[in-house]
Amino acid sequence: MPDLTIPKEKFGIYVHWPFCAAKCPYCDFNSHVRREPIDEARFVSGYLKELDYTHNLAPNRRVASVFFGGGTPSLMSGHAVGAIIDKIADLWGYENNAEISLEANPTSIDSQNFAAYKVAGVNRISIGVQAMNDQDLRKLGRQHSVDEAKAAIKLAQREFDRISFDLIYARPQQTLQQWMDELKQAIELGTDHLSLYQLTIESGTRFADLYKLGKIIMPDDDHARNLYDATQDICAEYGLYNYEISNYAKAGEECRHNLLYWRYDEYAAVGAGAHSRLRSSNDPSIRYARVDQRQPEKWLETVEVQGHAFIDVEELTPSAQAIEYLLMCLRLREGVSLKRYAHLSGEALSVPNIVKMVEADLLIHDVEAQRICTTEEGLRLTDYIIGELLG
Numbered sequence: 001m002p003d004l005t006i007p008k009e010k011f012g013i014y015v016h017w018p019f020c021a022a023k024c025p026y027c028d029f030n031s032h033v034r035r036e037p038i039d040e041a042r043f044v045s046g047y048l049k050e051l052d053y054t055h056n057l058a059p060n061r062r063v064a065s066v067f068f069g070g071g072t073p074s075l076m077s078g079h080a081v082g083a084i085i086d087k088i089a090d091l092w093g094y095e096n097n098a099e100i101s102l103e104a105n106p107t108s109i110d111s112q113n114f115a116a117y118k119v120a121g122v123n124r125i126s127i128g129v130q131a132m133n134d135q136d137l138r139k140l141g142r143q144h145s146v147d148e149a150k151a152a153i154k155l156a157q158r159e160f161d162r163i164s165f166d167l168i169y170a171r172p173q174q175t176l177q178q179w180m181d182e183l184k185q186a187i188e189l190g191t192d193h194l195s196l197y198q199l200t201i202e203s204g205t206r207f208a209d210l211y212k213l214g215k216i217i218m219p220d221d222d223h224a225r226n227l228y229d230a231t232q233d234i235c236a237e238y239g240l241y242n243y244e245i246s247n248y249a250k251a252g253e254e255c256r257h258n259l260l261y262w263r264y265d266e267y268a269a270v271g272a273g274a275h276s277r278l279r280s281s282n283d284p285s286i287r288y289a290r291v292d293q294r295q296p297e298k299w300l301e302t303v304e305v306q307g308h309a310f311i312d313v314e315e316l317t318p319s320a321q322a323i324e325y326l327l328m329c330l331r332l333r334e335g336v337s338l339k340r341y342a343h344l345s346g347e348a349l350s351v352p353n354i355v356k357m358v359e360a361d362l363l364i365h366d367v368e369a370q371r372i373c374t375t376e377e378g379l380r381l382t383d384y385i386i387g388e389l390l391g
C-alpha cells in the first residue's frame with residue numbers, strides 16, 4: 001500500500017547576488033555589471049537586515065537548504081558568504097545535513113574562493129561551465145576558457161563532495177556529434193549532477209537583437225529534438241537520471257534546494273529581484289508571493305531604510321497555489337500528488353481530463369498512489385498538459 005500522507009513542506013532560502021563581471025549576450029537574469037567596486041560589506045549588511053525581516057514573517061522553521069545564485073555569487077568573498085550562512089543559523093537553525101549550494105563561474109579568480117566557501121559552510125558547488133570549446137565560450141560571452149573550467153572543476157572536487165556543472169546546448173551551428181562528444185567529455189570530468197539547458201532566445205538580450213537581424217540561426221525543432229534525445233541517452237549511459245526537464249543526477253544527488261521549488265515547498269528569498277513563497281504564520285493554507293526590488297542599489301537603499309525591499313506582495317488564492325504546484329511539479333519525473341493538489345486547491349483534478357492525457361500518451365496515472373507523471377513525450381509538453389488538465 002503506498003504512503004499517501006502529504007509530506008511536511010521543507011523550508012529553503014535563496015540569496016541573490018546580482019552582479020557579474022560581464023553580461024552574457026543570452027542572459028535575461030537580474031544581473032548587472034558595475035565599473036566601480038561593489039561595496040560588499042554594505043550589501044552583506046543589507047542581506048542580514050532582509051533576513052531579519054523575513055524571519056519575522058516566517059519564524060519557527062528549520063532551514064533544509066540555502067542557495068546562493070545570481071548574477072555571479074562566486075564574486076562574493078568567503079567572509080561575506082559565511083556572514084549570511086551564520087545569520088541564517090542564528091535566526092532559524094539548520095536541519096541536519098542541510099544543503100548549502102553556491103553557483104560559481106569557473107574563471108581562475110572565482111575558483112580561488114572555493115576553499116573559503118567551504119570554511120564558510122558551503123557544501124555543494126554548481127559550476128557554470130556552459131561549453132567545452134573555447135570558440136563557443138567566446139560566442140556565449142563567457143569570461144573563462146575550457147582549461148579554466150577544467151581547473152575549476154579539479155579545485156572544486158578537492159574541496160566539495162557534491163559538485164554540479166551547467167552546460168548550454170542547441171547552440172547555433174552545433175552538430176549532433178559535436179554535442180555528444182562535448183557532453184561525454186564533460187561527464188568524464190566527474191560529476192554526479194548536471195544541468196543541461198537548451199539555448200533559448202530571451203527578449204531584451206543581445207542575442208535577441210542578433211536573432212532578429214538574422215545573425216544567429218537557431219536549430220530547428222527536429223534538430224533540437226535529436227539533441228535532447230541524445231542528451232537523455234548519454235546521461236542514462238552514465239547513470240545520470242533525468243529527474244527534472246533539464247536536470248540529471250545520480251540517485252540521491254539531486255539538488256535538494258531546486259527540488260524544494262519544484263515540489264512547491266516553502267522558500268524565502270533575499271536580494272535584488274528575488275522571489276519567495278512563504279506561508280502565513282497564522283494560517284498555513286495562505287501563501288504569499290513576494291518580489292524584491294530588482295535594481296541592486298535601490299534594493300540596498302530601501303532595505304537600509306525599511307528593513308526589506310519587497311515591492312510586490314500577493315496573497316495566492318488556493319487555485320493559484322494549486323496551479324503553481326502543477327506547473328512546478330509536472331517538471332519532475334516523480335510527478336504530482338493528486339492528494340496534495342486537492343489539498344491546495346480545495347478540489348480534485350478532473351479525472352476525465354487526466355484520462356484524456358493518459359490516452360494521448362502524455363501522462364501516466366498511478367491510481368493506487370494517487371499520482372500523475374509525464375511520459376517521455378509529455379515531459380516536453382507540460383504547458384499543454386496543464387492547459388488540458390485545467391480546461
Ligand code: SF4
Nearest residue numbers: 020023024027031071
Ligand atoms: S554570468 Fe550568468 S548571470 Fe551573469 S550574465 Fe552570464 S549568464 Fe547571466
